[in-house]
Amino acid sequence: MRASSHFLIMALAMAGNLGCRIGTGHGGSAKGTAGEGFTSEHVLRETIQAAIRSDATFVRIPPGVYRIGPDPSGKAHLFLDGVHDLTIDATGVELLMTNGLKTSLVAIHNCRNVTLRGLTVDCDPVTFLQGRIAGMAPDRAWYDLEVDPGYDLDPVANALRMRPMNIIDGNTPELSWKHGVPDLFPDRVEWVAGQPDILRIYVLPHCRGEAPVEAGDLAVFPAGGAPGFTCRGSVNVTFENCTIYQSGSMAFHEHGGDGNTHLLNCRVMRRPGSGRLLSTNADGFHCKNMRKGPTIENCLFEGMHDDGINIHGMFAAVAETVADSATVKLVPYFEESGKPGDTIEFFSGKTGQSLGCRTLRKASLVDNSGRPERAKTYQHGVGYGLLYEYELDAPIHLDEHDAAINLNLCGRGFAIRDCVFRAFRYRGILLRSINGVVENNRIFALGNDGIVLQSDLFSEGPYAQNIQIRNNTIDKVGMIPFMTSGRGISVWTNAHTIKTDTSALRLNRNIVIENNRISDVTRDGIYVRNTDGVTLRNNPISGVGIRDVYTKEPPQPISVVNVADLHQ
Numbered sequence: 430m431r432a433s434s435h436f437l438i439m440a441l442a443m444a445g446n447l448g449c450r451i452g453t454g455h456g457g458s459a460k461g462t463a464g465e466g467f468t469s470e471h472v473l474r475e476t477i478q479a480a481i482r483s484d485a486t487f488v489r490i491p492p493g494v495y496r497i498g499p500d501p502s503g504k505a506h507l508f509l510d511g512v513h514d515l516t517i518d519a520t521g522v523e524l525l526m527t528n529g530l531k532t533s534l535v536a537i538h539n540c541r542n543v544t545l546r547g548l549t550v551d552c553d554p555v556t557f558l559q560g561r562i563a564g565m566a567p568d569r570a571w572y573d574l575e576v577d578p579g580y581d582l583d584p585v586a587n588a589l590r591m592r593p594m595n596i597i598d599g600n601t602p603e604l605s606w607k608h609g610v611p612d613l614f615p616d617r618v619e620w621v622a623g624q625p626d627i628l629r630i631y632v633l634p635h636c637r638g639e640a641p642v643e644a645g646d647l648a649v650f651p652a653g654g655a656p657g658f659t660c661r662g663s664v665n666v667t668f669e670n671c672t673i674y675q676s677g678s679m680a681f682h683e684h685g686g687d688g689n690t691h692l693l694n695c696r697v698m699r700r701p702g703s704g705r706l707l708s709t710n711a712d713g714f715h716c717k718n719m720r721k722g723p724t725i726e727n728c729l730f731e732g733m734h735d736d737g738i739n740i741h742g743m744f745a746a747v748a749e750t751v752a753d754s755a756t757v758k759l760v761p762y763f764e765e766s767g768k769p770g771d772t773i774e775f776f777s778g779k780t781g782q783s784l785g786c787r788t789l790r791k792a793s794l795v796d797n798s799g800r801p802e803r804a805k806t807y808q809h810g811v812g813y814g815l816l817y818e819y820e821l822d823a824p825i826h827l828d829e830h831d832a833a834i835n836l837n838l839c840g841r842g843f844a845i846r847d848c849v850f851r852a853f854r855y856r857g858i859l860l861r862s863i864n865g866v867v868e869n870n871r872i873f874a875l876g877n878d879g880i881v882l883q884s885d886l887f888s889e890g891p892y893a894q895n896i897q898i899r900n901n902t903i904d905k906v907g908m909i910p911f912m913t914s915g916r917g918i919s920v921w922t923n924a925h926t927i928k929t930d931t932s933a934l935r936l937n938r939n940i941v942i943e944n945n946r947i948s949d950v951t952r953d954g955i956y957v958r959n960t961d962g963v964t965l966r967n968n969p970i971s972g973v974g975i976r977d978v979y980t981k982e983p984p985q986p987i988s989v990v991n992v993a994d995l996h997q
Contacts (some may be wrong), residue, residue, distance in 0.1 A: 468493035492521030505536030520547030558653035616896035688719035722843025742839030907951025915951025
């Protein structure tokens with residue numbers, strides 16, 4: 430039996446800053462909103478470590494505001510590694526992280542049965558700029574951003590990798606993205622001489638041209654940084670009543686592990702009273718290469734710069750041609766190699782057609798000195814360039830341009846229930862997974878689609894199978910002009926990554942869409958393509974095509990293309 434422990438923490442903390450021009454401490458800083466004094470960073474870390482050393486099952490952190498830098502490992506501001514069977518009650522605790530550009534806020538690695546309860550996290554300073562449009566070139570080749578006081582990030586001096594600038598509609602109470610304005614991807618940026626608060630943003634050629642941007646419009650310009658809560662190699666991690674106001678990337682993130690993560694009553698949102706236009710710089714929750722998918726219930730996702738939720742695995746590239754062999758070599762996009770008993774599905778790189786499934790008997794990392802050149806440079810990311818040899822249960826014929834995906838590493842068995850998604854840049858819920866349910870959610874005021882089931886060969890997958898979408902409310906989606914955006918619910922495949930026609934294929938299977946209420950959508954209410962086995966039942970739809978979009982086909986309440994076994 431493990432002991433239960435309680436620890437008291439009272440002291441002053443250190444302060445720090447990163448990549449800032451000045452330190453004014455207004456809306457872009459948590460200073461002034463969290464109190465004048467900070468509680469000790471050192472005692473915070475020692476309290477948690479003491480609980481771990483004593484084999485405690487419970488530790489309570491007294492309420493307080495802790496302004497902390499990266500821990501000695503450099504892997505996170507707060508780092509838990511190899512922790513088992515521990516509940517950390519941080520109700521009333523706020524962590525202000527000083528290096529959100531480069532270091533994860535809270536990292537949980539190789540842990541089992543860990544619960545984090547009641548914690549609030551923020552970045553100080555924040556990792557984005559915001560302000561108003563002060564001017565623009567006649568051809569929209571550049572925009573001048575007058576940066577609000579307190580938003581002190583300097584993308585020029587620090588050569589930061591910036592995400593697209595977006596225009597926010599200040600006339601909407603939810604501060605949604607302004608309809609009809611594309612992502613303004615930066616080409617280069619510079620401070621305007623003699624005007625220290627004016628940043629000139631030169632945009633890429635495809636972002637130029639007519640767009641309803643006016644002087645005085647609100648704008649947000651985030652950097653690419655580090656995630657908030659991140660898990661690797663862990664199982665049965667629960668986040669309960671946790672809040673995140675800002676991070677340089679995803680709010681919640683997990684990559685590789687047995688999974689079964691729970692998000693219960695958590696919030697991703699703009700900090701109240703701060704005047705901020707953004708919460709986190711990427712997804713609300715990003716689940717990649719997990720064996721068991723997450724359960725996400727009663728959560729709020731607001732103001733992010735990318736998707737609300739994204740659940741997926743990753744395709745691998747076949748490294749060499751084999752003729753009727755049970756031994757194949759693969760280059761994973763990321764480092765997960767699979768376990769005996771996993772199901773591997775193979776696809777033709779020329780046609781996109783499934784080549785069938787095999788059971789993995791053994792996965793072995795090949796000596797790096799024997800890697801083909803293709804493996805060395807194939808994919809950037811953690812563990813990229815690794816070459817694995819797979820022993821399968823039966824022979825298969827493969828070409829070196831084919832692809833494979835592990836159907837046990839895609840977050841299967843997920844559930845998303847009773848959540849609110851509102852006022853952020855991209856898709857509400859993006860699913861490339863198997864065996865899941867999406868029910869009783871409210872999705873409102875998004876830049877792109879509401880709920881999307883769509884995979885990319887040689888990128889994120891697999892194709893959607895056995896997914897139920899029911900009793901959701903979707904309203905006002907499609908603010909940003911994309912050729913494929915603005916639908917309430919869409920199920921389809923993407924042909925762009927393999928540069929071949931997949932319109933005749935039916936790679937998605939067994940999808941149920943019922944009792945959803947859809948209104949005010951830029952394109953189709955429901956769009957289903959490339960699917961075998963679809964149920965569409967009792968989905969009231971109104972306000973289709975309510976806003977002008979760039980599209981060749983008129984929007985429809987329900988559009989069905991190349992679908993077999995349709996039930997309506």
